[in-house]
Amino acid sequence: MMRALLLTSLLILISTLNSALAAPPDELEREADIVAALSQTTVEIRSNFAGADLILFGAIAGFQDGDDVAVVVRGPASDLRVMRKERSFGIWINRAPVRFEEVSGYYAVASTRPLKDMGTFSALRRNQIGRDHVRLNAPETQRRETRFGVRDVLVSDLGSEIVDYREALGRIKGRAGLYVETPGGVTILEGGLFQARLRLPPATPVGDYVADVYLFRAGQPIASRQIYLDVRKAGLERAIYDHAHNHPHLYGLICVLLAVFAGWAAAEIFRRR
Amino acid sequence: MQIYLPIAEISINIFLLLGLGAGVGFLSGIFGVGGGFLMTPLLIFIGIPPAVAVSTQANQVIASSASGALTHWRRQAIDIKMGLLLLIGGSLGSVLGVFLFTWLRTLGQIDLFVSLAYVALLSIIGGLMLVESVNALRKKFLGKGDDKANPRRKRRLIDRLPFKVRFARSGLYISVIPPLFMGFSVGALAAMLGIGGGFIMLPAMIYILRMPANVVVGTSLFQILFVTALTTYLQAAQNQTVDIVLALTLIVGGVIGAQFGARLGQRLPAEELRTGLALLVLGVGVKLAWDLGSEPSDMFEIIQTGVK
Numbered sequence: 086m087m088r089a090l091l092l093t094s095l096l097i098l099i100s101t102l103n104s105a106l107a108a109p110p111d112e113l114e115r116e117a118d119i120v121a122a123l124s125q126t127t128v129e130i131r132s133n134f135a136g137a138d139l140i141l142f143g144a145i146a147g148f149q150d151g152d153d154v155a156v157v158v159r160g161p162a163s164d165l166r167v168m169r170k171e172r173s174f175g176i177w178i179n180r181a182p183v184r185f186e187e188v189s190g191y192y193a194v195a196s197t198r199p200l201k202d203m204g205t206f207s208a209l210r211r212n213q214i215g216r217d218h219v220r221l222n223a224p225e226t227q228r229r230e231t232r233f234g235v236r237d238v239l240v241s242d243l244g245s246e247i248v249d250y251r252e253a254l255g256r257i258k259g260r261a262g263l264y265v266e267t268p269g270g271v272t273i274l275e276g277g278l279f280q281a282r283l284r285l286p287p288a289t290p291v292g293d294y295v296a297d298v299y300l301f302r303a304g305q306p307i308a309s310r311q312i313y314l315d316v317r318k319a320g321l322e323r324a325i326y327d328h329a330h331n332h333p334h335l336y337g338l339i340c341v342l343l344a345v346f347a348g349w350a351a352a353e354i355f356r357r358r
Numbered sequence: 359m360q361i362y363l364p365i366a367e368i369s370i371n372i373f374l375l376l377g378l379g380a381g382v383g384f385l386s387g388i389f390g391v392g393g394g395f396l397m398t399p400l401l402i403f404i405g406i407p408p409a410v411a412v413s414t415q416a417n418q419v420i421a422s423s424a425s426g427a428l429t430h431w432r433r434q435a436i437d438i439k440m441g442l443l444l445l446i447g448g449s450l451g452s453v454l455g456v457f458l459f460t461w462l463r464t465l466g467q468i469d470l471f472v473s474l475a476y477v478a479l480l481s482i483i484g485g486l487m488l489v490e491s492v493n494a495l496r497k498k499f500l501g502k503g504d505d506k507a508n509p510r511r512k513r514r515l516i517d518r519l520p521f522k523v524r525f526a527r528s529g530l531y532i533s534v535i536p537p538l539f540m541g542f543s544v545g546a547l548a549a550m551l552g553i554g555g556g557f558i559m560l561p562a563m564i565y566i567l568r569m570p571a572n573v574v575v576g577t578s579l580f581q582i583l584f585v586t587a588l589t590t591y592l593q594a595a596q597n598q599t600v601d602i603v604l605a606l607t608l609i610v611g612g613v614i615g616a617q618f619g620a621r622l623g624q625r626l627p628a629e630e631l632r633t634g635l636a637l638l639v640l641g642v643g644v645k646l647a648w649d650l651g652s653e654p655s656d657m658f659e660i661i662q663t664g665v666k
Binding site: 133136168169175179249253288318323326329338339341347348352355356 | 603650651
């Protein structure tokens with residue numbers, strides 16, 4: 086069923102792609118073009134949510150042998166702090182906080198091959214493809230200076246230590262399944278059809294997600310396509326969350342009353358026996 | 359089967375939560391304590407954010423203390439006057455505690471504070487209880503029945519404090535300052551650690567206030583009920599960290615576990631029971647102390663600052 090659906094959608098995609106490419110023959114000839122879609126555009130988090138598996142599928146017009154595909158999915162950004170543990174008086178204490186701005190709550194890369202084999206360092210860095218290439222801004226620790234006559238050089242007060250902080254961020258988020266890199270996660274089927282599997286872990290943050298699909302040829306991305314995904318709480322979970330944030334006083338009272346009621350009920354039930 | 363917790367924002371196996379509730383409820387039923395000091399570290403261990411664990415734990419303690427207080431109310435084993443005094447102190451303490459909690463959380467030091475406070479509390483209380491119950495056991499087995507405890511009460515500092523009031527139910531005539539102060543400190547700790555504070559309050563009532571044993575548990579539950587209710591309300595209003603789904607799941611497990619525990623507890627002799635509780639308290643303290651001093655598995659930690 087799922088497979089059949091996928092195939093029909095793919096066929097529709099290809100036909101639209103072909104007509105789109107066929108229409109303007111005189112225009113600047115593009116080497117390749119991508120169409121892509123997700124198996125679902127909205128992920129609803131309900132009470133039984135245990136993560137979700139998504140399939141991103143699509144087609145590439147002008148696909149050549151040796152081309153590679155990378156899919157990058159980014160979740161909603163928020164500020165966070167990373168602290169280093171240091172030993173003092175025999176115990177480990179969180180010290181030296183570094184604040185990072187606008188860090189993606191979810192970051193996943195799937196690709197046909199290991200990233201460093203398919204793209205040049207600068208191409209990967211420029212498009213922020215790969216866990217090592219995610220741009221992490223720590224505004225308090227960096228400033229712009231003129232160095233060796235070059236203006237606006239970004240300098241970090243932390244020096245090489247910033248690398249440890251960046252690695253820690255990826256590592257800790259990685260443990261929760263929130264920062265993942267899966268070489269081989271994209272399969273090219275035939276004739277430029279491809280599909281990628283994405284895994285949203287149980288700790289997936291809610292918000293707007295963006296998926297970027299890149300086509301790599303000779304180490305450079307030559308085409309890209311952006312699609313959107315919405316992860317949101319639904320049903321009772323959403324109602325509870327909204328209630329807790331919009332009417333915190335009422336919510337607190339309800340929590341207290343429910344617990345008192347539960348305690349009273351327990352005392353009554355077990356007294357009879 | 360996974361259940362998604364809307365405030366903690368993670369999904370956790372529902373049977374794990376029910377099992378935790380039942381296990382801690384079982385122990386608290388045996389020993390007659392709330393079990394918050396066990397539950398909060400366990401919740402943090404399974405991945406609930408510490409802020410949510412502490413606030414939600416307070417919500418769960420409401421249920422267990424409500425059912426306990428009700429039972430004692432029927433037996434008229436509550437000193438309402440003393441309870442109200444402890445409650446006044448406790449309410450002020452709880453307000454301070456919630457504010458301190460918020461402040462430490464923004465500093466990123468809440469975990470350290472919670473662990474340190476637990477280690478200090480659990481080792482002091484556990485140690486005192488162990489010494490006490492081992493002495494009681496020795497007396498029991500060696501049959502040294504002749505040494506009468508406190509033939510004449512010594513006049514202590516507490517007896518010299520002003521504002522004395524008569525507490526009919528407890529048969530005491532003491533100053534209002536110690537109960538107010540005790541209520542305040544336990545209230546503040548309870549708010550910051552997500553515990554009812556029974557395991558601090560009970561020894562304090564017995565050894566400092568010298569209340570009779572038959573009203574101690576009821577009175578402590580009475581004040582815990584109201585202080586945790588206030589804490590839950592304040593945490594929900596200020597930090598939005600009370601997860602009602604998590605709380606109700608734990609309550610269901612806890613109620614069942616507590617009933618079995620209470621039945622087993624009635625069959626066990628009191629001295630052995632107290633020794634067991636002392637060992638349990640000390641054990642948790644030692645484990646937390648060990649974690650503080652041992653090499654962390656990751657030298658870095660992420661602290662979420664932006665409110666989503």
